[in-house]
Amino acid sequence: MTMLVHITAAKNTRSMRRSGIRAVSGGHEGVSGIYCLPVLPSYQITHQWVRELRRGGQRTLVAVYFRMPDDEPVQVGHYSRFPAEMASSEAAALIAAQPDARGYEFFVSRPIRADEIHRIRGVNRVTGWRYMPDAHGRPPCACPICNPSGQYGAAKIRAAFGDTDD
Template sequence: MATFTHIFSADDRVKIAKNGITVAKVSWRKINGVFLSPVTGNYYYTHQWKRELKRWQNVPKLAVRVRLHDDEKVFVGKYNEEHIEVSASEAIKIALNHKAPGGLEVILPRSVKPKELMQFYKPNENVGWRYRPDSNSRKPCWCFYCQRGEPYSSKRRKEYEADDS
């Protein structure tokens, strides 16, 4: 059985425990499904999306372990690149053997049933990356081009422009 982690808003804990995780369908996404991270020996990469998700919705986050059959079909790939369809066990092997697993995501193209949920827990606060996987080593650029439509971008741009003058 392959094990994955799903990060979600703490407000949804009771609903998810009762009904499972449902697929949010949006027209602009190529593949709709439940977003998961493979559970590997590396805590950082297993929970890498926590900080980026907090940027968009600043509420406490929880995580749940999801157990899938090894032959379950999922899509795996970097967050802004093409995804490939593989089995759940192959997705974990890809994550373990990947040279740079930052930004790697697994998409399950169906809802997760409550019986597939294993354990709810609160991940460490300061885990993950923001903006992009390699961003921890440098400050973000707050110019208009780089931060169009990002949360808090107008406030940050004003600070950025004040520092330049």
């Protein structure tokens, strides 16, 4: 059985203990499911999405650890590329073998039942990357997709590139 971890808001903890993880995230080709990662020896890689997910407004996040059969199909790949479908154990080995596994993700296209959940616990608040892996040293993008109006520091970034907030 492959051990996976799903990062979510702490306010969802009671609901997940009672009825599992709902498949509400939109994946490729309009399929709904959940995003997760395999539990690897590196805490940093296993929980790499924490900091990026915090940018969405949730301040307290938890890690939901669950098991799924090794032969169950999942989609796996880097977030910026189209994913490949393979068995969960093969996908976990694929990510573990990467020299730099930042940005990889699993997509499970079914809900996770409450009896499949192994543990729910808090996560370190400063784990992971923001914007993209290796973003340090690169100037930020000033487009309205990457820096929407109202986001902290967006007006300053757009002003540095000569764009104005209208």
